Amino acid sequence: MKWYQDTPCRETHGRVLREHFGVAAEAGQYIIALAGNPNVGKSTVFNALTGLRQHTGNWPGKTVDNAQGAFTYRKKPFLLVDLPGTYSLLAHTVEEEIARDFICFGEPDATVVVLDATCLERNLNLALQVMEITPNVVVCVNLMDEANKKKIAIDFPALEKELGVPVVAAAARKGEGLDALRETLYQVSTGARQSNPRRLTYSAAVEEAVQKLLPNVQRLVDHKLNPRWVALRLLDGDKAFLESISRYLDLQLNWEAPQEVAAL
Amino acid sequence: MNGTVKPMTTLAEVCAEADALRLSSGNALGDAIVSDIYANAEEIARKVVAHKPQDKSAWDAKLDDILTSRLLGYPIMLALLGMVFWITIEGANVPSGMLADAFFAFQDRLTEWFQAAGAPAWLHGVLVLGLYRGLAWVVSVMLPPMAIFFPLFTLLEDLGYLPRVAFNMDSLFKKCKACGKQALTMCMGFGCNAAGIVSCRIIDSPRERLIAILTNNFVPCNGRFPTLIAIATIFVGGVFAPEYGTAVAAMVLTGLVLLGIAATFSVSWLLSHTILKGEPSSLVLELPPYRPPQVGAIIYRSLIDRTLFVLKRAVIMAAPAGAITWILANTYIGDMSIIGHLAGWLQPFGYAIGIDGFILLAFILGLPANEIVVPILIMSYLATGQMMEFDSLEELRQILLSHGWTWLTAVCTMLFCLLHWPCTTTLLTAYKESGSVKWTFLSFLIPTLIAFAVCFAVAQTARGLGLA
Numbered sequence: 001m002k003w004y005q006d007t008p009c010r011e012t013h014g015r016v017l018r019e020h021f022g023v024a025a026e027a028g029q030y031i032i033a034l035a036g037n038p039n040v041g042k043s044t045v046f047n048a049l050t051g052l053r054q055h056t057g058n059w060p061g062k063t064v065d066n067a068q069g070a071f072t073y074r075k076k077p078f079l080l081v082d083l084p085g086t087y088s089l090l091a092h093t094v095e096e097e098i099a100r101d102f103i104c105f106g107e108p109d110a111t112v113v114v115l116d117a118t119c120l121e122r123n124l125n126l127a128l129q130v131m132e133i134t135p136n137v138v139v140c141v142n143l144m145d146e147a148n149k150k151k152i153a154i155d156f157p158a159l160e161k162e163l164g165v166p167v168v169a170a171a172a173r174k175g176e177g178l179d180a181l182r183e184t185l186y187q188v189s190t191g192a193r194q195s196n197p198r199r200l201t202y203s204a205a206v207e208e209a210v211q212k213l214l215p216n217v218q219r220l221v222d223h224k225l226n227p228r229w230v231a232l233r234l235l236d237g238d239k240a241f242l243e244s245i246s247r248y249l250d251l252q253l254n255w256e257a258p259q260e261v262a263a264l
Numbered sequence: 265m266n267g268t269v270k271p272m273t274t275l276a277e278v279c280a281e282a283d284a285l286r287l288s289s290g291n292a293l294g295d296a297i298v299s300d301i302y303a304n305a306e307e308i309a310r311k312v313v314a315h316k317p318q319d320k321s322a323w324d325a326k327l328d329d330i331l332t333s334r335l336l337g338y339p340i341m342l343a344l345l346g347m348v349f350w351i352t353i354e355g356a357n358v359p360s361g362m363l364a365d366a367f368f369a370f371q372d373r374l375t376e377w378f379q380a381a382g383a384p385a386w387l388h389g390v391l392v393l394g395l396y397r398g399l400a401w402v403v404s405v406m407l408p409p410m411a412i413f414f415p416l417f418t419l420l421e422d423l424g425y426l427p428r429v430a431f432n433m434d435s436l437f438k439k440c441k442a443c444g445k446q447a448l449t450m451c452m453g454f455g456c457n458a459a460g461i462v463s464c465r466i467i468d469s470p471r472e473r474l475i476a477i478l479t480n481n482f483v484p485c486n487g488r489f490p491t492l493i494a495i496a497t498i499f500v501g502g503v504f505a506p507e508y509g510t511a512v513a514a515m516v517l518t519g520l521v522l523l524g525i526a527a528t529f530s531v532s533w534l535l536s537h538t539i540l541k542g543e544p545s546s547l548v549l550e551l552p553p554y555r556p557p558q559v560g561a562i563i564y565r566s567l568i569d570r571t572l573f574v575l576k577r578a579v580i581m582a583a584p585a586g587a588i589t590w591i592l593a594n595t596y597i598g599d600m601s602i603i604g605h606l607a608g609w610l611q612p613f614g615y616a617i618g619i620d621g622f623i624l625l626a627f628i629l630g631l632p633a634n635e636i637v638v639p640i641l642i643m644s645y646l647a648t649g650q651m652m653e654f655d656s657l658e659e660l661r662q663i664l665l666s667h668g669w670t671w672l673t674a675v676c677t678m679l680f681c682l683l684h685w686p687c688t689t690t691l692l693t694a695y696k697e698s699g700s701v702k703w704t705f706l707s708f709l710i711p712t713l714i715a716f717a718v719c720f721a722v723a724q725t726a727r728g729l730g731l732a
Contacts, residue, residue, distance in 0.1 A: 120312070121305055121306055121308075124308055125301055128305055153314040154312055155311075158311055198304075200304050202297065203300050205293065206300060209289065209293060212285060213278070216278050220274075220278050235282055235293045235294070236293065236294045236297055
């Protein structure tokens with residue numbers, strides 16, 4: 001089942017990026033989002049990829065720092081957007097809301113999720129949540145040097161198979177794995193590499209509710225978003241998400257609408 | 265409607281449907297979704313991660329047990345704090361003196377140049393005796409302690425100790441229905457309250473963020489440390505044998521910081537039970553692994569980002585304040601300078617809270633930057649109307665004693681300095697961060713009331729008991 005569009009409308013996309021996220025991309029630039037838990041070396045990865053070509057500010061209307069940086073790989077221009085460090089995307093905090101909204105509505109060409117190799121299990125939560133929103137994910141398992149020191153071994157082929165998205169091992173502080181990360185980002189952004197992200201298994205009660213809700217959600221989001229994910233958020237009872245979704249997709253959050261239709 | 269009726273589904277309808285489903289399952293779907301995601305992560309991790317038998321890395325778990333233990337957590341925190349103060353006071357003396365010598369030597373040259381150029385006395389007064397001396401004072405008094413305190417503090421931060429502090433203090437903040445991360449914003453406040461208030465952004469709940477913003481001022485910032493250090497050293501430390509002076513002064517400072525923390529907790533508790541009612545949000549506090557400090561990064565962050573930033577601000581504020589104070593102290597109405605009149609008018613208020621009119625005036629004139637309070641005070645004490653050059657703290661002690669300072673004056677001045685209103689930069693930052701005049705005003709009003717109340721109580725009690 002393929003719910004996503006391959007080529008988002010570039011013009012609208014640019015406008016959304018500019019106005020809602022303060023991200024001014026040049027024509028032809030690939031947008032890469034950088035997500036990860038706090039303290040996993042996300043900034044190190046960011047700095048290593050972009051060098052000095054970065055600029056910082058705030059997310060529009062939010063008191064949360066925002067950093068963007070550019071880099072070129074194989075003659076293709078990339079714009080890396082550093083998302084706030086978060087433990088999840090369930091939007092309990094402003095940071096989570098920003099990260100979620102950017103991945104969801106900013107439609108980055110690829111999203112890197114940086115994980116801490118020394119506590120992979122907890123970090124995987126975020127990766128799985130990102131993968132529910134977008135298939136264009138590159139998982140970067142960072143701090144491999146520390147994991148090696150602690151004698152933690154990670155089976156990367158198996159991890160890649162389990163997740164269904166490209167996985168790169170890195171020790172960004174030592175500059176290890178960054179070339180592989182650039183190459184993978186290039187492949188995913190240009191569409192040369194297609195992923196088939198793992199579909200999360202939910203307990204029976206959740207799955208049943210999702211199935212009931214799915215047909216209507218599908219009609220509502222109309223291939224713009226992953227309907228399964230939207231259904232899950234609605235079942236979550238996340239009101240802030242409703243505001244986001246209506247704001248970005250110009251859907252009317254209009255509670256009177258049914259009555260008007262009835263009146264007609 | 266243009267007639268093309270499509271089988272439309274509105275967000276509202278889908279929401280209603282989702283709400284019905286959610287409520288029919290007892291509103292437990294949200295929790296189920298979260299635990300399902302965790303279960304997926306756990307399953308994957310089990311398949312791909314192998315922990316080889318290890319004997320190392322247990323040391324950091326052990327260290328955590330000690331640093332965050334119920335019994336030792338607080339004593340270690342206090343000991344570290346005291347040690348940082350001790351190193352700062354002890355280490356700052358020599359470079360402070362050297363800087364002062366250099367600055368005042370240059371001042372003599374300036375004076376010569378002014379005389380050679382035939383500049384009028386008032387111009388020399390405003391520019392050299394007012395503006396330049398104010399600057400010189402602030403730089404020589406503030407720079408050395410900052411250049412020692414900030415790197416030490418950044419070192420603790422870099423080692424990973426500060427999150428442990430937040431962990432230790434989390435339960436206390438919970439009891440005050442505030443956020444444990446407030447401890448981290450307080451740590452930032454040691455450097456600069458404005459920076460501390462900006463760092464309140466790490467607190468997610470708007471209610472808890474406001475509490476943290478309103479109480480950040482109770483942590484003495486770097487602008488107030490020199491005042492506290494000087495008074496603690498000459499009035500409390502000086503009582504004991506000089507070789508213990510530094511240690512005693514460090515203890516007094518630690519005690520003052522504790523008092524500030526107590527004020528933070530009381531006000532947080534009061535706020536979250538009155539105008540900022542609510543439950544504390546849960547907090548995932550990660551204890552990051554201890555990492556070897558990166559010396560280059562520490563020096564850069566503490567010296568460039570913090571020290572120079574604070575210093576620049578102080579200089580910008582101190583220069584005009586020095587000039588204005590000189591003018592006020594040298595313009596006479598009748599037989600008294602303007603400063604004399606103002607201080608005379610403030611005298612009854614000052615006396616009631618254990619200080620005097622000049623001290624209160626210095627705090628008021630020091631509103632732009634706390635670091636200029638002592639220079640202003642000295643300048644207005646002295647008939648010459650210039651900021652003094654100190655060769656030693658002993659000279660300062662003599663000046664203060666000759667203006668009727670007692671131990672009570674010293675204590676009340678320190679208390680007032682610790683608790684009084686924030687500086688203008690902090691107020692502006694509070695306004696920027698809260699976006700509201702009301703909260704900004706409260707962030708001024710609360711400390712002000714507390715400072716007056718505490719000093720009043722201390723002064724009246726001491727006098728009532730015949731101690732002073």
